[in-house]
Amino acid sequence: MSVGIIMLVHTAFDRAEQVARHWAASGCPIVIHADKSVPMKTYNAFVKALSDLPDVRFSKRHRCEWGTWGLVAATQSAAQIMLDEFRDVRHVYLASGSCLPLRPVQELIDYLADRPQTDFIESATTADVPWTIGGLDHERFTLRFPFSWRKNRFLFDRYVALQRRLGLKRRIPNGIVPHMGSQWWCLTRQTLSAILSDPDRPEYDRYFRHVWIPDESYFQTLARQYSLQIESRSLTLSKFDYQGKPHIFYDDHLQLLRRSDCFVARKIWPFANRLYDAFLTDGAAAMKRTEPNPGKIDRIFAKAVERRTRGRPGLYMQSRFPVEGRENGLTCARYSVFEGFGDLFENFDSWLARATGARVHGHLFAPDRAEFSDGQTVMNGALSDSAKLRDYNPRAFFASLIWNTRGERQCFQMGPRDHIKTIEWDIAKDPNAQISVITGAWAVPLFKSNQNFGDIRQEAARLQQIESKHLEVLRSPWAKARIRIWTMAEFIEAPMEPLQTIIDEIGQQNMRGLSEVPKMADLSGFGQFLQNLKNQGMHPYLMGDFPVAHGPHEPQQNKPKPYLVQ
Amino acid sequence: MKPFQSYRMRLKRKRAKVRAWRNHYSLKQVADRTNRIRPGDILLFSTFRDEYVRLPYFLKYYRDLGVSHFLMVDNDSEDGGREFLADQPDVSIWTTKASYKRARFGVDWLNWLQSKYGHGHWTLVVDPDEFFVYPFCDTRPIRALTDWLDVSQLRSFGAMLLDMYPKGRIDAVPYRPGQDPIEIASWFDPGNYMIAKNNAFGNLWIQGGPRARVFFRDTPKKAPALNKIPLVKWDRRYVYLSSTHMLLPRGLNQTYDTLGGEKASGVLLHAKFLDTFAAKAEEELDRKQHYAASIEYKTYYDNLRDNPDLWCKWSEKYINWRQLEILGLMSKGNWA
Numbered sequence: 001m002s003v004g005i006i007m008l009v010h011t012a013f014d015r016a017e018q019v020a021r022h023w024a025a026s027g028c029p030i031v032i033h034a035d036k037s038v039p040m041k042t043y044n045a046f047v048k049a050l051s052d053l054p055d056v057r058f059s060k061r062h063r064c065e066w067g068t069w070g071l072v073a074a075t076q077s078a079a080q081i082m083l084d085e086f087r088d089v090r091h092v093y094l095a096s097g098s099c100l101p102l103r104p105v106q107e108l109i110d111y112l113a114d115r116p117q118t119d120f121i122e123s124a125t126t127a128d129v130p131w132t133i134g135g136l137d138h139e140r141f142t143l144r145f146p147f148s149w150r151k152n153r154f155l156f157d158r159y160v161a162l163q164r165r166l167g168l169k170r171r172i173p174n175g176i177v178p179h180m181g182s183q184w185w186c187l188t189r190q191t192l193s194a195i196l197s198d199p200d201r202p203e204y205d206r207y208f209r210h211v212w213i214p215d216e217s218y219f220q221t222l223a224r225q226y227s228l229q230i231e232s233r234s235l236t237l238s239k240f241d242y243q244g245k246p247h248i249f250y251d252d253h254l255q256l257l258r259r260s261d262c263f264v265a266r267k268i269w270p271f272a273n274r275l276y277d278a279f280l281t282d283g284a285a286a287m288k289r290t291e292p293n294p295g296k297i298d299r300i301f302a303k304a305v306e307r308r309t310r311g312r313p314g315l316y317m318q319s320r321f322p323v324e325g326r327e328n329g330l331t332c333a334r335y336s337v338f339e340g341f342g343d344l345f346e347n348f349d350s351w352l353a354r355a356t357g358a359r360v361h362g363h364l365f366a367p368d369r370a371e372f373s374d375g376q377t378v379m380n381g382a383l384s385d386s387a388k389l390r391d392y393n394p395r396a397f398f399a400s401l402i403w404n405t406r407g408e409r410q411c412f413q414m415g416p417r418d419h420i421k422t423i424e425w426d427i428a429k430d431p432n433a434q435i436s437v438i439t440g441a442w443a444v445p446l447f448k449s450n451q452n453f454g455d456i457r458q459e460a461a462r463l464q465q466i467e468s469k470h471l472e473v474l475r476s477p478w479a480k481a482r483i484r485i486w487t488m489a490e491f492i493e494a495p496m497e498p499l500q501t502i503i504d505e506i507g508q509q510n511m512r513g514l515s516e517v518p519k520m521a522d523l524s525g526f527g528q529f530l531q532n533l534k535n536q537g538m539h540p541y542l543m544g545d546f547p548v549a550h551g552p553h554e555p556q557q558n559k560p561k562p563y564l565v566q
Numbered sequence: 567m568k569p570f571q572s573y574r575m576r577l578k579r580k581r582a583k584v585r586a587w588r589n590h591y592s593l594k595q596v597a598d599r600t601n602r603i604r605p606g607d608i609l610l611f612s613t614f615r616d617e618y619v620r621l622p623y624f625l626k627y628y629r630d631l632g633v634s635h636f637l638m639v640d641n642d643s644e645d646g647g648r649e650f651l652a653d654q655p656d657v658s659i660w661t662t663k664a665s666y667k668r669a670r671f672g673v674d675w676l677n678w679l680q681s682k683y684g685h686g687h688w689t690l691v692v693d694p695d696e697f698f699v700y701p702f703c704d705t706r707p708i709r710a711l712t713d714w715l716d717v718s719q720l721r722s723f724g725a726m727l728l729d730m731y732p733k734g735r736i737d738a739v740p741y742r743p744g745q746d747p748i749e750i751a752s753w754f755d756p757g758n759y760m761i762a763k764n765n766a767f768g769n770l771w772i773q774g775g776p777r778a779r780v781f782f783r784d785t786p787k788k789a790p791a792l793n794k795i796p797l798v799k800w801d802r803r804y805v806y807l808s809s810t811h812m813l814l815p816r817g818l819n820q821t822y823d824t825l826g827g828e829k830a831s832g833v834l835l836h837a838k839f840l841d842t843f844a845a846k847a848e849e850e851l852d853r854k855q856h857y858a859a860s861i862e863y864k865t866y867y868d869n870l871r872d873n874p875d876l877w878c879k880w881s882e883k884y885i886n887w888r889q890l891e892i893l894g895l896m897s898k899g900n901w902a
Binding site: 241243247269307310312315317320326378380381382384389393396400 | 714755786823
């Protein structure tokens with residue numbers, strides 16, 4: 001009893017010949033089908049090259065375009081020859097010219113001999129698997145597909161749409177249940193001959209001729225009718241990418257394939273010399289040395305598909321430039337934005353760095369330069385602090401900063417004095433942002449400044465307008481960031497609680513509560529300052545209600561540590 | 567895209583074809599070995615002027631990647647580079663004394679040669695100081711990439727220009743013929759690139775890197791474009807428009823994904839900043855044959871005379887393509 005190999009070949013005939021000799025060396029009879037579109041000259045040379053092997057046959061040639069009936073017809077003719085001419089074949093293995101046997105052929109023969117009644121064919125109903133390409137699952141069995149998907153996509157799509165519109169449906173013959181699965185199978189003589197000599201075969205053939213991708217459903221469906229025992233998996237290792245194309249194996253996959261534990265792999269790049277040398281010349285040695293680890297191949301190819309379809313969130317680069325809404329994350333990591341804190345507290349930056357261990361920048365969008373932490377002029381990724389470069393493409397600047405520093409939490413200040421117009425929406429819509437705002441705190445530097453009151457008034461009016469616009473953005477329904485807003489009056493009433501919340505959310509080391517608070521600016525007289533602005537006709541409302549008189553909650557300058565929470 | 571716009575693009579493409587045809591009269595054949603080109607060969611097209619010192623390594627690098635034939639245009643070299651190339655068995659070379667600028671920086675010459683010899687081949691268009699790096703380039707020849715692109719039904723492959731520079735003065739270490747220039751200029755900027763979409767042609771416009779950081783920090787708009795599409799399965803209908811930054815028909819510029827995924831892409835290591843650069847900048851300044859009256863060269867020259875160091879604390883030293891992949895400068899896409 002032996003295993004017969006059907007090989008479907010359409011290119012790389014030197015490799016096909018090499019593999020055929022490998023099968024033949026272990027006594028497997030071979031029936032080869034070559035695509036009809038192969039030039040006669042090439043075909044004859046190929047036939048001649050294999051003429052010294054006694055157990056090789058060539059079947060009638062069909063034109064095999066992807067997803068068409070030709071592939072099934074080719075398989076049928078080849079299988080018929082195999083069953084007729086090689087009487088002692090018990091299992092028939094369907095392979096292609098770019099398949100490569102990984103384990104010694106004898107192991108495959110022994111394996112199948114131990115399972116004489118088992119058909120290895122991946123076969124699942126359409127309802128249960130998400131394999132389909134092009135949005136057609138059950139419909140591939142109920143519609144007609146006279147136009148080529150590859151060459152004539154427009155007509156293909158139109159014709160499908162038309163049939164849907166008209167509600168046209170084909171009858172599935174004899175009530176068979178359509179199954180689909182990998183095209184590469186290994187069937188027993190019993191099952192295969194039953195399929196080929198079924199009295200209803202003309203009807204089935206007529207039906208499947210117009211099913212879409214029949215090579216993945218003809219045998220898969222009919223095997224269910226006759227098989228005594230189906231093992232629904234393919235013995236051929238074959239991975240598909242998101243477009244339904246098989247992944248290709250190269251020389252650098254040698255270690256992976258050695259550990260794959262599969263009998264046959266598909267598909268191999270024809271110029272992968274190392275793979276062909278390793279597996280065809282010294283198969284036993286190639287496989288046996290290492291512990292099998294078939295899961296690794298799955299992971300690598302699954303990752304490749306994910307990279308192609310979802311990409312790395314927060315990365316903008318030459319081959320990933322998502323349109324708005326498809327970014328899958330505007331940035332790659334969480335970060336914190338503080339507005340007004342730097343104005344209200346004198347040493348906020350250094351305090352925050354101590355309390356969280358995060359990287360704390362100043363005003364990244366300041367008018368004159370990007371204030372990177374520690375006064376650096378260039379940051380991670382060789383990002384320049386030039387305001388012109390930054391403002392030329394603020395979004396690229398910001399996404400790059402977060403991308404370049406991934407693994408380290410970034411915190412920075414923002415305020416109405418900065419160039420925020422072009423970036424505020426991006427940050428507000430970013431779920432990675434944690435934004436904490438003390439409204440009206442921009443008045444503190446004005447209050448401390450030594451400018452003429454007329455200038456102060458003008459500046460206050462300008463800043464208030466910018467900040468109120470900015471608050472509209474933060475409060476809009478599109479804002480996805482974690483946003484907290486306090487008026488200044490509210491905040492200084494009890495500063496510890498909000499600070500603790502923010503620090504906890506940043507969530508690094510310090511779990512015992514804050515041992516130290518930042519030093520608040522001296523606000524005595526601030527209420528009066530606001531009142532003066534009001535008296536000038538400029539109503540500062542963003543700070544909340546500040547009493548004109550000196551309030552009891554205002555911290556005293558002379559106290560060494562105003563708050564201590566343990 | 568409205569029919570009117572499509573038609574305008576068609577006219578643009580035709581105009582470029584006419585210009586290529588007109589300019590080809592200035593090309594004089596030096597060595598023609600194009601009869602050795604076999605179907606399926608990967609062809610490299612390049613134009614150069616006084617680059618003899620770079621040519622030996624350039625040929626070696628691309629021969630090792632699996633380029634079968636080099637089609638080179640020499641723009642009036644005087645340093646013996648032309649004679650050197652004419653002796654190589656896999657090089658066909660043309661020479662011209664015509665203006666580089668009038669031929670739109672060499673694009674017209676190459677468009678002509680590509681339409682004549684490149685039809686149906688994968689063609690790589692690079693300068694002698696550009697070194698093509700793609701995913702798995704250390705284990706798979708370029709043929710593996712083009713075969714995969716064929717199977718994936720992709721016609722073009724993007725590779726961003728990555729400016730390489732040495733640590734210290736750029737004229738500190740002299741470059742010798744045959745030497746790998748990346749040994750000297752082994753540093754690059756890993757993450758300061760700015761991308762915008764060019765809506766007219768559908769390509770991305772990338773700027774940034776050391777040149778933007780140092781030379782154009784106050785005039786970022788003028789910073790040179792870094793987006794390139796050097797590898798194309800050529801058809802005689804195609805044209806490059808400006809350098810290899812963009813092509814027509816526009817579909818070829820779609821080398822990026824817009825729905826959040828990553829397409830496969832590579833990088834062109836740009837070893838421009840070697841000790842040969844100062845002399846080159848001075849000469850180009852005289853000739854004014856480069857883009858925008860060589861303003862780029864003027865800026866370089868002024869800056870490099872004072873402080874010829876592009877290196878900074880956050881510069882990254884080049885190791886291999888995997889490093890570039892992790893940094894997010896290129897991607898494997900779904901090639902595994």
